[in-house]
Amino acid sequence: MTPALSSTAPATRDEALFEYALRLGDDSLILGQRLGEWCGHAPALEVDLSLTNFALDLVGQAILFLDIAGTAEGKGRDADRLAFHRDVLAFRNCLLVEQPNGDFARTMARQFLFSNMQVALFDALTHSTEPRLAEIAAKAVKEVRYHAELSAGWVIRLGDGTDESHSRMVDGFDWCWRFVEEMFDMDETELTLMRDGIAVDRATLRAGFDARVEEVLRQATLPVPAYPRAVRGGRRGHHSEHLGHLLAPMQYLPRTYPDAVW
Amino acid sequence: MSRDWPLWEVFIRSKGGLSHKHVGSVHAPDSELALRHARDVYTRRQEGISLWVVRSSDIVASDPAQDGPMFEPAESKVYRHPTFYEIPDVVTHI
Numbered sequence: 276m277t278p279a280l281s282s283t284a285p286a287t288r289d290e291a292l293f294e295y296a297l298r299l300g301d302d303s304l305i306l307g308q309r310l311g312e313w314c315g316h317a318p319a320l321e322v323d324l325s326l327t328n329f330a331l332d333l334v335g336q337a338i339l340f341l342d343i344a345g346t347a348e349g350k351g352r353d354a355d356r357l358a359f360h361r362d363v364l365a366f367r368n369c370l371l372v373e374q375p376n377g378d379f380a381r382t383m384a385r386q387f388l389f390s391n392m393q394v395a396l397f398d399a400l401t402h403s404t405e406p407r408l409a410e411i412a413a414k415a416v417k418e419v420r421y422h423a424e425l426s427a428g429w430v431i432r433l434g435d436g437t438d439e440s441h442s443r444m445v446d447g448f449d450w451c452w453r454f455v456e457e458m459f460d461m462d463e464t465e466l467t468l469m470r471d472g473i474a475v476d477r478a479t480l481r482a483g484f485d486a487r488v489e490e491v492l493r494q495a496t497l498p499v500p501a502y503p504r505a506v507r508g509g510r511r512g513h514h515s516e517h518l519g520h521l522l523a524p525m526q527y528l529p530r531t532y533p534d535a536v537w
Numbered sequence: 538m539s540r541d542w543p544l545w546e547v548f549i550r551s552k553g554g555l556s557h558k559h560v561g562s563v564h565a566p567d568s569e570l571a572l573r574h575a576r577d578v579y580t581r582r583q584e585g586i587s588l589w590v591v592r593s594s595d596i597v598a599s600d601p602a603q604d605g606p607m608f609e610p611a612e613s614k615v616y617r618h619p620t621f622y623e624i625p626d627v628v629t630h631i
Contacts, residue, residue: 320564321563321574321577321578322574324574324577324578325574325577328581424573428569428570432566
C-alpha cells in the first residue's frame, strides 16, 4: 500500500508526481502539526495566534498537495487518507519540520529557515507546467511570505535582544543548521519532473536563500554558520525518532474511529 | 511576558471608502510587531483591508469626571440636527 524505502527513480510521471506532491504536502503537514503544539502554550496570546495561524496555513497547503498526490497515485486515497493512515516510514517530509519545538527561539529559527525555503520554492513553482501545482503555489506563496517576515522579525529581536534571548537564538539555530541542506536536495524523481517543467530545481534557490539568511543573521547580531555535516533521509522515509511521536496523537483518532466525521 | 509589552490600540478599515474603526488592542514590543499581532488577532476572518495601530499611551482621552461640561451642553440644541428642513419631493435618497 505504501511506497517502499527506495532511492530509485519512479517508473512513470504519475509516480513521480505522487512522490513530489507527498514531499510538498508532508513538509507543510508536519510543520503545521508541530506548530499546533504551541496552541495555548505560547509566550503571549498574540504569539499563540501567530503560531496557530501559521499552522492553519500549512495544513491548508498540505490538504491541496496531498489531494494531488492521491489523484496521481490513482488508488482512491485522498488527503485525509494520506495524512492519517500512513505509517511513519511512508512520510516524505524533510527532517527539519519534524524537529521538536524546543523553546520559542528554536521554533522561530526552524520557521525562519523553512519559510524562506518555501518562499523561494513556491515563487518558482508558480511557473510549473502542472497547473494545479502552479495554482497552489500562487496562493501559498503569500502565506509563507508572511511566515518568513514574521519569523525574521523575531529572529532579529531575540538575537539582538538580551544576553538570554541571544544565547537561546544561537542554540535554536545550532539545532537546525544540519537539516538545511536536505531542503535543497534533488534526486532522480525531482530531476525527471524538473525536465518536464513540473518541479522546481531546488539547487537554483540556494544562493537567494543563503543571502537572505545571512542578511537577517547579521541584523540579529548572530553568527553566520559554517554549515555542519548535513543530516538527510526524510525524502526516503528515514526519519528521526521524533516523527513517530508527532504522528501518534495526530493519527490516533481517525485510526481508532475510522468512520468518525465532524 | 506580555505584561512587559506596551499596549497598542487597533483600528481596521473594513472596506474602501469606510473609515478605520477601533476594534480592540494588542500587546507588542514595538510598532512593527504590533501591526503583525493586530493582523494575526483581528483579521483572521477577512475583517479588513487596512490596519492602524497606535500606542494606547499616545491617545489623549476626555476625563469621564468632566462628562457634564463636555457633553451635556449639546443636549438642549436640537436645532443642530438638520430635521427642520422640508425636503422637496424631487430630492431622493436622503
